[in-house]
Amino acid sequence: MNQIQGTNAFSEKRAKSRITCNFAAIVVGQDEKGREFEENARVVNMSASGIYMLLNRSIGAGEKLSVRIALPTGSLKLGSSKLLTDGNVVRVEPYTTGVMGIAVKFNHYRFR
Amino acid sequence: MVKESKDAIRIILLDNLTMVRAGLRLLIESQADMKLVGEAGDLHEALHIIADLKPDIILLELSQNGNLELEAIPQLIHANGKSRIILVTSSTDPCLYHQAMQCGVLGVVLKTQKPEVLLKAIRKVYEGEAWVERSMVASLLTNITRNQPAIPTHLETECIAHLNQREKEIVCLIGNGLNTKQIASQLFISESTVRHYLTSIYEKVNVSGRLELLIFAYRVGLVNLAHLTP
Structure with missing residues (x-):
């Protein structure tokens, strides 16, 4: 067991501002063995240049992915909006629970 | 005992x-x-x-x-x-x-x-x-x-101050994930007018595109993530 001390002393040094979020997403790509997959993921932070998401499978760094992110529409009953992105995996972080943290840099995106 | x-x-x-x-x-x-x-x-x-x-x-x-x-x-x-x-x-x-x-x-x-x-x-x-x-x-x-919590910077706060009420509404709708057509429909204006507003907004808040504007909207609190569910 450990105790941790929360701190807000980390400064933002990224080129693009980012937000903490909890958006549902569908990831389409290939796993480390080259097999195609489509799987649900959870985007936990996002900037205009990329996302960090939690996924239940491992993907190799450098792999290409398509991520369809469901944007929240709040109280506006106009149907769900989606952000369709293509990008490359730039970082993979395994968690002890088996979940993988995947950072993706966008190559391009569009709204639908 | x-x-x-x-x-x-x-x-x-x-x-x-x-x-x-x-x-x-x-x-x-x-x-x-x-x-x-x-x-x-x-x-x-x-x-x-x-x-x-x-x-x-x-x-x-x-x-x-x-x-x-x-x-x-x-x-x-x-x-x-x-x-x-x-x-x-x-x-x-x-x-x-x-x-x-x-x-x-x-x-x-x-x-x-x-x-x-x-x-x-x-x-x-x-x-x-x-x-x-x-x-x-x-x-x-x-x-x-x-995942540092978003705290608007001084610059971002200044940017918001330059937006008029209609532009803030549009930023909010972008933050809610709406596209141009949906925004036009929501505000009873034409799509072309929405695009004009967006051009002005991009310049005022110094962003280069819609996704960057969406991130901006969340960061500065024009859209509150806590009240939204995907």
Whole structure:
């Protein structure tokens, strides 16, 4: 067991501002063995240049992915909006629970 | 019979399962430095006893049946700002841990742990420390360092000040994920007018595209993520 001390002393040094979020997403790509997959993921932070998401499978760094992110529409009953992105995996972080943290840099995106 | 000390840690249990509460009650009552002052199985009851009893520690098990969900944590804290919440959970989802701590939980203890671990966590959190599983520290710190809460910078605040009311409305709608056609329909204006507004907004807030504007809208609070669900 450990105790941790929360701190807000980390400064933002990224080129693009980012937000903490909890958006549902569908990831389409290939796993480390080259097999195609489509799987649900959870985007936990996002900037205009990329996302960090939690996924239940491992993907190799450098792999290409398509991520369809469901944007929240709040109280506006106009149907769900989606952000369709293509990008490359730039970082993979395994968690002890088996979940993988995947950072993706966008190559391009569009709204639908 | 265990003798209680005068300065016993005052604890309440929040769990919609009666038998689980009974087990935790026995554990707490066996400790000389702890006192169980109340328990509740749903949010309404929980808010009432927290405000009334002002416990030092709240042991919380999340459940949908009793409305004791993640979203309830800020309400629990609001009921008595001095109470410290420890989440007792069977979940090993790092996302849940992170969200719970973002909401104000100060300790997370897995149900699979020995009872002594929970007792130690209660004492540490009572003393002003935080408590999480060793295995979760790395992922939590990663989340903390990479997911800083959005605080508008001075520059961003200035940018907002330059937007007129209509432009703010459009930024808000972009933040809600609407496309040009939907915004036009929502505001009863043409798509071309929306595009004109967007050009002006991009220049005023110094962004280069719609996604960057969406991020801006969240960062500066023109759209509140807490009230949105995907």
